[in-house]
Amino acid sequence: MSLLRIVLLGKVGDGRSFSGNTILGDELFHSKPSLSAVTQKCQKEMKKINNQNVVVVDTPGLLSTDKTEAQIMKKIKKSINLAKPGPHVFLIVLTVEDDYTKKEEDMVKSICATFGKNTMDYTMVLFNYGEELEVPIEEYIRDQKKLNKLIGSCEYGYHVFDKRPEQVPELLKKINDKVQEAGGRYYTAEMLQEAETALQQVQNAPEGGTQSKLAAIQTAVLSGMVVGCLFGYLAGEGQITSTIGAALGAVGGGLLCLAVAGIVILAKKKCKCSKTCCCLV
Ligand SMILES: Nc1nc2c(ncn2[C@@H]2O[C@H](COP(=O)(O)OP(=O)(O)OP(=O)(O)O)[C@@H](O)[C@H]2O)c(=O)[nH]1
Ligand SMILES: [Mg+2]
Structure with missing residues (x-):
């Protein structure tokens, strides 16, 4: 495949911009430790990696204290247009430094409600800070029932960034293999439109x-x-x-x-x- 399109999603401060830079091998997204949200709008960057153009779209973080979920989602939805004709995969960035709690669970629900019933068909969980894990990742996932269930529902499974030199090539291979298996399919603007209509219908229902x-x-x-x-x-x-x-x-x-x-x-x-x-x- 000549062009791979990736959208990064996740909670404020969980490392989306850092992960985007890691994937593209360059400091293209602004990433720093901060108590407030650093990334305020979607940003698209592209690099050639092993003869393949890889587009990464960074998005504002969810669960920001200074903005409502609706305000953030409105901005995040723009990522679909930036990843035209649509992202092959949504990477939900989670940090293994935190357990998967109700907060993260609600965030995933809100992503699903926004992008619609097919969201999980295009989703992978990307764990960062993997190098700090004290137990094997399989054990970390298995010990958290809800996280285990989330991974099970992600068509693209999961990947860990743990500072190994192979972490990015392995991630891209996982995604490319899946995309090819699925005949090159990707999430489209029509799916987003469908999801918006469905959400409106539910909200308007008496x-x-x-x-x-x-x-x-x-x-x-x-x-x-x-x-x-x-x-x-x-x-x-x-x-x-x-x-x-x-x-x-x-x-x-x-x-x-x-x-x-x-x-x-x-x-x-x-x-x-x-x-x-x-x-x-
Ligand atoms: N060591 C290490 N540091 C990380 C990792 N992921 C993120 N960080 C650090 O965590 C801090 C926040 O990361 P960002 O990439 O800015 O997080 P973000 O999700 O883009 O944050 P907002 O845009 O503010 O929502 C930065 O200082 C990163 O260097 C990781 O896997 N390992
Ligand atoms: Mg950021």
Whole structure:
């Protein structure tokens, strides 16, 4: 393949620019230790590596404290256009210095929601600071259930930057092999458009506010009580016990319907989430 296109994604300060420079073998992206976000907009650079032109697009980091996720994502989406006609792979840069926590998990979910249901088909996790790992990478991944699951869902698997001279050639070979296996496919602007439409549909879908949820629960509980009461009365066959039976039936019916209403509301919530999150990590 004559041109390989890579987009770097990840959390603020986790080493996207450093990784971009490592891949291209040059200090092209501004990389430095900082408490605030250094990379503020997408930047495209290209170098010839082993007779292949490699394009790397650096992006602003997610979970920045001074900008909202929507503001950052708006900028990150520009990477697709910069990597025209589209990136072969998204490299999610993670550092082995930190464990894979809810923060990282939410970041991946947000990437998936933004780039759509096919995101993971074009994704690889790139670990940096590999030279500082005290256990083999396989063990590090295996010991973190959610990270293990994420890697399992990444079509391109993972790679570690650990300062070995072969780290970049090996990374490029992994990507090239996969791309070739997949007939040269890449993520396109149409996929992004599709993802945007899907996200909008979910956001615009009437959810039913708290008031209507409360009304639905009230109706369910009342109906349960009436039915339970009737059954309790009939079970007592008009005897004195039927009054007690009716009361017990009303309580039982009410509780049963309350539980059912709760399950239905939870299921609806989960369904809405799975429409936006392609990777259940
Ligand atoms: N030793 C070592 N240092 C690293 C590695 N990755 C990143 N760093 C250092 O971590 C610091 C932050 O890296 P950047 O590449 O600027 O991180 P970034 O994700 O681009 O940061 P923002 O653009 O601010 O979001 C820099 O000082 C890098 O030199 C690594 O694998 N090994
Ligand atoms: Mg940066």
